[in-house]
Amino acid sequence: MGSETKANILPIIHFAVENLKPGTSSWLSTCKNVRDALEEHSCFLIQYEKIPSELINAIFLQLEELFNLPTETKVQNITKTDGLIGYVGKRPSNPTIESMGIEDVINPEAVLKFTNLMWSSGNDSFSELMESYKNHVSDLEKVVMRMIFESYGVEKSYSSYNESSNRMIRFNKHRPPQLNENIGGVHEHTDPTFVTIIQQNQVTSLEVKSKDGSWIAVHFPPSSFLVMAGDALLAWSNGRVHSTLHRVRMSPGETRFSTALFSYHNGTIQVPKELVDDDHPLQFKPFDQLGFFRFTFSNFSLNDESKIRAYCGV
Ligand SMILES: O=C(O)CCC(=O)C(=O)O
Numbered sequence: 001m002g003s004e005t006k007a008n009i010l011p012i013i014h015f016a017v018e019n020l021k022p023g024t025s026s027w028l029s030t031c032k033n034v035r036d037a038l039e040e041h042s043c044f045l046i047q048y049e050k051i052p053s054e055l056i057n058a059i060f061l062q063l064e065e066l067f068n069l070p071t072e073t074k075v076q077n078i079t080k081t082d083g084l085i086g087y088v089g090k091r092p093s094n095p096t097i098e099s100m101g102i103e104d105v106i107n108p109e110a111v112l113k114f115t116n117l118m119w120s121s122g123n124d125s126f127s128e129l130m131e132s133y134k135n136h137v138s139d140l141e142k143v144v145m146r147m148i149f150e151s152y153g154v155e156k157s158y159s160s161y162n163e164s165s166n167r168m169i170r171f172n173k174h175r176p177p178q179l180n181e182n183i184g185g186v187h188e189h190t191d192p193t194f195v196t197i198i199q200q201n202q203v204t205s206l207e208v209k210s211k212d213g214s215w216i217a218v219h220f221p222p223s224s225f226l227v228m229a230g231d232a233l234l235a236w237s238n239g240r241v242h243s244t245l246h247r248v249r250m251s252p253g254e255t256r257f258s259t260a261l262f263s264y265h266n267g268t269i270q271v272p273k274e275l276v277d278d279d280h281p282l283q284f285k286p287f288d289q290l291g292f293f294r295f296t297f298s299n300f301s302l303n304d305e306s307k308i309r310a311y312c313g314v
């Protein structure tokens with residue numbers, strides 16, 4: 001087992017308008033599909049029709065413009081959670097990736113503040129498109145979260161969870177490796193999020209690790225999103241869902257752009273009592289997710305699930 005990469009065998013769940021009405025039988029069966037996919041694969045693709053494809057195409061053009069800004073402008077994006085969202089560029093360990101993003105997207109000023117930092121005389125087209133994109137992807141995240149809570153029979157706790165939930169959005173530019181470079185990309189890792197929702201332009205290079213240890217190249221159908229479980233979902237679900245181990249491997253050719261919505265919680269996360277029983281004894285203590293983010297930055301040597309287990313495992 002190991003590094004061989006397989007074709008896409010990830011479930012694709014159709015979030016058609018008729019599947020998104022809570023209480024209907026198609027909503028309930030979609031919730032079950034989400035839970036089954038997470039427990040089996042830790043991730044799944046969503047075919048989502050609500051975001052116009054013109055908006056998605058326009059966002060990827062805007063990202064090209066953003067990353068074409070001078071480095072001295074991009075480095076100004078310093079945030080509270082820098083390892084995740086502050087500007088990272090051309091590190092010797094990952095020379096092919098540049099990334100940066102917007103934190104606290106629930107804040108109505110967040111997109112404008114970021115835009116004005118990057119373009120001191122403003123950029124209406126970026127801020128308007130990004131505001132709309134961010135709202136659409138945040139709505140999608142809320143649906144996914146509600147489905148997860150419902151699928152575990154704890155829908156009553158969803159609204160209080162949602163009141164303290166927040167998101168960051170990160171933009172990634174992966175350039176192809178040069179002749180003298182190793183295959184570039186991002187080393188394998190799990191995200192410290194509750195869920196991460198990824199969209200990309202059509203350049204395949206993201207891979208996720210399957211249960212049998214092989215790597216699966218993720219082929220995104222047009223306008224689709226990949227939902228990956230983060231370490232916080234692993235803990236909340238009391239170990240039922242594993243966090244997705246993923247990596248990016250670029251090959252010579254085109255540049256890849258991606259967006260990643262990171263969802264997190266501002267308060268304490270605890271395993272719902274409904275998810276603890278004799279067959280599933282409590283595995284995780286209540287924990288503060290922002291504290292967990294800080295913990296991961298100062299404990300780089302820990303990988304995969306060992307991070308969350310070291311932070312709040314019983
Ligand atoms: O670019 C991607 O698809 C994923 C990058 C990644 O792993 C991350 O932003 O955490």
Ligand SMILES: [Fe+2]
Binds near residue numbers: 190191246
């Ligand atoms: Fe990641």
